[in-house]
Amino acid sequence: MRNILALAIKEFLALFRDKRSLLVIIGPPIMQLVIFGFAATYDLNHVPIAIYNQDEGEYSRDFISQIAGSENFTIIKSIDHDSEIPPLINNRKALLVVTIGPNFSADLHRHHHASIQAILDGRNSNTAMIAMNYLRTILFEFNQTWAQKHGLGSALTVQLKMRSWYNENLRSQWFIIPGIVGLLTLVVTLIVTSLSVAREREEGTFDQLLVTPMRPIEILLGKAIPGVVIGLFEASFIIVVAVTLFDIPLRGNIGALYLGLVLFILSATGLGLMISSIAVTQQQAVMGAFLFLVPAVILSGFSTPIANMPEALQWLTLLDPLRYFLTIVRGVFLEGDSYALLLNQYWPMAIISFISLAFAGWLFRHRMY
Amino acid sequence: MTHKQYPSLMRLSGLIRKEMWQIFRDPSSIGIAFLMPLLLLLLFGYGVSLDAKDIKLGIVIENPDLTTQSLAGSFERSDYFKPFPFSSIQEAQQALRERRITSILWLRNNFSEQLLSGQQAPISVIINAVDSNQANITKGYIQGVWLAWLTEYSAVQGKSLPLPVTLEQRVWFNPALSSRMFLVPGIIAIIMTLIGSLLTAMVVAREWERGTMEALMATPLHIGEMLLGKLVPYFILGMGGMLFSVAVAVWQFNVPLLGSLWILIISSALFMLVALLIGLLISILSKNQFVAGQIAILVTFLPAFILSGFLFDINSMPIAIQFITHIVPARYFVAILQTLFLAGDVWPVILSNLAALLIMFLFLFAIVWRKSYKRLD
Structure with missing residues (x-):
């Protein structure tokens, strides 16, 4: 036990011997949380x-004033020729151009039917789709109001009544920021652990460590403690910032969140030490860290839903500890979850932690180079 | 005795040869240049998509009859939904809580009755909105199916739907609105950021750490030669990775490359130089691999991923954050790539972003040059 503690203290000293290292571990993650x-x-x-707008009637003016009144849109230009459209879209000056034909008001008045046209920049299809949805909402309200005014009133007999649970105003910050808690915790833990063994191997001090009376399990624990302690410390800080600065509601059981956090940091530490023990040089360790980090982020459901992935990849995500932790952190923050609902997220991380830590410990003595 | 040093091609090529040997001796550099792009492109090309499909929709029909069946049928036929029938709203809500489904469509007991008697008949929809973007997309799809069904239903009843104005949409550059088309060019920028900075950051930091940098400085090597000698091999390696990525994007994922190849190569070369210089700067500032590795992990991937406009729209960020995105080189390259691939040679976009990259390059080069000189003194 004393051995482990001594080694852990030595690891902390090695980590913070270089003041810049301390700065790197504390400063940027916090800055990144705020910026991201x-x-x-x-x-x-x-x-x-x-x-x-080619129409001179009142209805088109009504419609345009509704667009102008929307927070979502800023009218940057009113144009009077077709040829002005391509430069606006091509040069990214406008994301969409709405064209209202010359007979809009007259058609609407006579036949109760008219159409408008929207041209969108589809280079970012997600942005285009969201903007289109905004426009559709405005148009839908316009239609409803017009129908009511002109005696077509209650004809929309089936109404959709939509309710959003957990994130009532559909704010994407509520979704993303708990995700960033997981992301930054993973990055910090990897930074602390993934270079630790590789550096000692490269400098030759790891061999010295191996010939001491310490058992591999003791070395492993000594190496793991800094990652866990620093990870927990930074994650707690990030959670506090998420709640206080960004007003993300923390609705569930904090104990359930921390159980997930500890398991997540353990698995990240295990994987970091594993990468570090496989690598012979620090260069390889950093590359290994990236080869793990980038897919881990992509497959975690941080930015794009796992449910949209093909089945084979969905299976692959089961190896990603971040995936489980994101479910936990979002579940506890927004959905108010407690232990029972998160059980299925805990045990896979426990298995990942155990296997990766055990493998890292085994590699200490058995990695040939 | 002082004499001016002239750059020598022989010295330069010797240095480049030495770097090349170093690359081949530790294959992890080659791995990073080719394995990483392949892995990431495959993940992004096949895996990652913002386009919702098979949305798990719980359907509760309290009083089934022909009308409710036709409505439920519309959802079952849609590609966007995967329906799960529930017999009571309590069961469905429990499933929503346990994340077995992501939304609920609920037709109450008296739905058909209200509809037939000409009253308002509400359909209740409940969406798990934790992922607000997907919730918005789900809402849009549900509205679409609902409107289509309502139009059909009204037509059968001999009425027309009172939605006087219809919207015709035309989407340029990506008519199918497939997110792969913009994610794949974007990820190339991320990959290049990683390759460029990682390669140089670690390698040069190692030379400092081992003292071989001082040894190099004791030789008659000119500072320019030294920088070039470091940059050229990794530049070649990085450009190899770049062309490989473009080939995968075009041939494997059918992303159209509408712009000219030579503009793509020029802008990639410029961006690669910027990325390499950032790596060089990291290594000069840290001078040991441990800190260089830590900085590289921190400042490369996440900023490029989140602040480049690759995924999140820069115009919608707060002004202060938009300002910060200007120091992320990937921002300019993402804009160039998305335009070059999907829209073609749109000069105003390409030139303004190239100019920004050029300024960055000159700025970084000046800093790296100065910092290297200091060490020589």
């Missing part, structure tokens, strides 16, 4: 829109 927290949102506001 504000940056990472799928919600659009002030979408640049251009209007090509």
Whole structure:
């Protein structure tokens, strides 16, 4: 036990011997939380829109004033010729151009039917789809109001009444920021662990460690403690910032969150030490860390849902500890979950931790190089 | 005795040869240049998609009859939904809580009765909105199916639907609105950021750590030669990875490359140089592999992933954050790539972003040059 503690203290000293290392581990993750927290949102506001209105009647003016009144759009230009459309879209000046034909008001008045046209920049299809949905919502309200005014009133007999659970106002920050808690915790833990064995191997001090009377399990624990302690410390800080600065509701059981956090950090530590023990040089360790980190983020459901992936990849995500932790952190933050609902997220992380830590310990003595 | 040093091609090529040997001796550099792009492109090309399909929709019909059946049928026929029938709303809500389904469509007991008597007949929809983006997409699809069914239903009843204005949409550059088309070019920028910075950051930091940098400096090597000698081999390696990625994007994932190849190569080369210089700067500032590795992990992947506009729309970020995105080189390259691939040679977009990259390159080069000189003194 004393051995383990001594080694852990030595690891902390090695980590913080270089003041820059301390700065790297403490400063940037916190800065990144704040910057990413504000940056990472799928919600659009002030979408640049251009209007090509050929109609002179009142209805088109009504419609345009509804677009102008929307928070989601900013009318950047009113154009009067077709040829103005391509440069606006091509050069990314406008994300969409709405064209209203010359007979819009007259058609609407006579036949109760008219159409408008929207041209969108589809280079980012998600943004385009969201902007289109905003426009559809405005148009739908316009239609409803017009129908009511002109005696077509209650004809929409079947109404959709939509309710959103857990994230009532559909704010994407509520979804992304708990995700960033997981992301940054993973990055910090990897930074602390993935280089630790590789550096000693490269400098030759790991052999010295192996010939001491310490058993591999003791070395393993000594190496793992800094990762776990620093990971827990930073994650707690990030959670506090998420709640206080970003006002993300923390509705569930904190104990359930921390059980998940400990298991997650253990598995990240295990995988980091595993990468570090496989690598012969620090260069290889950093590359290994990236080869793990990037797919882990992509497959975790942080930014794109796992449910949209093909089945084979969905199976692959089961190896990704971040996947489980994101479910836990979002579940506890937004859905108010407690232990029972998260059971299926805990045990896979426990298995990943155990296997990766055991394998890392085994590699200490058996990795040939 | 002082004499001016002239750059020598022989010295330069010797240094480049030495770097090349180093690359081949530790195959992890080659791995990072080719394995990483392949892995990431395959993941992004096949796996990652923002386009919802098979949305798990719980359907509760309290009083089944022909009308409710035709409505439920519309959802069953849609590719976007995978229906799960429930016999009571309590069961469905429990399933929603346990994340077995993500949304519920609920037709109450008196739905058909209200509809037939000409009253308002509400359909209740409950969506798990934790992922607000997917919730929005789900809402849009449910509205689409609902409107289509309502139009059909009204037609059968001999009425027309009172939605006087219809919207015709035309989507340029990506008519199918497939997210793969913009994610694949975007990921190339992320990959290049990683390759460029990682390669140089670690390798040069190692030279500092082992003291071979000082040894190099004791030789008559000119500072420019030294920088070039470091940059050229990794530049070649990185460009190899770049062309490989483009080939995978075009041939494997059928992303159209509408712009010209030579513009793509020029802008990639410029971006690669910027990425390599960032790596070089990291290594010069840290001078040991441990810190260099830590910095590289922190400052490369996540900023490029989140702040480049590859996934999240930059225009919708707060002004202060938009300002910060300007120091992320991937931002400019993502804009160039998405335009070049999907829209073609749109000069205003390409030139303005190239200019930004050029300024970054000159700035970084000046810093790296100065910092290297200091060490020589």
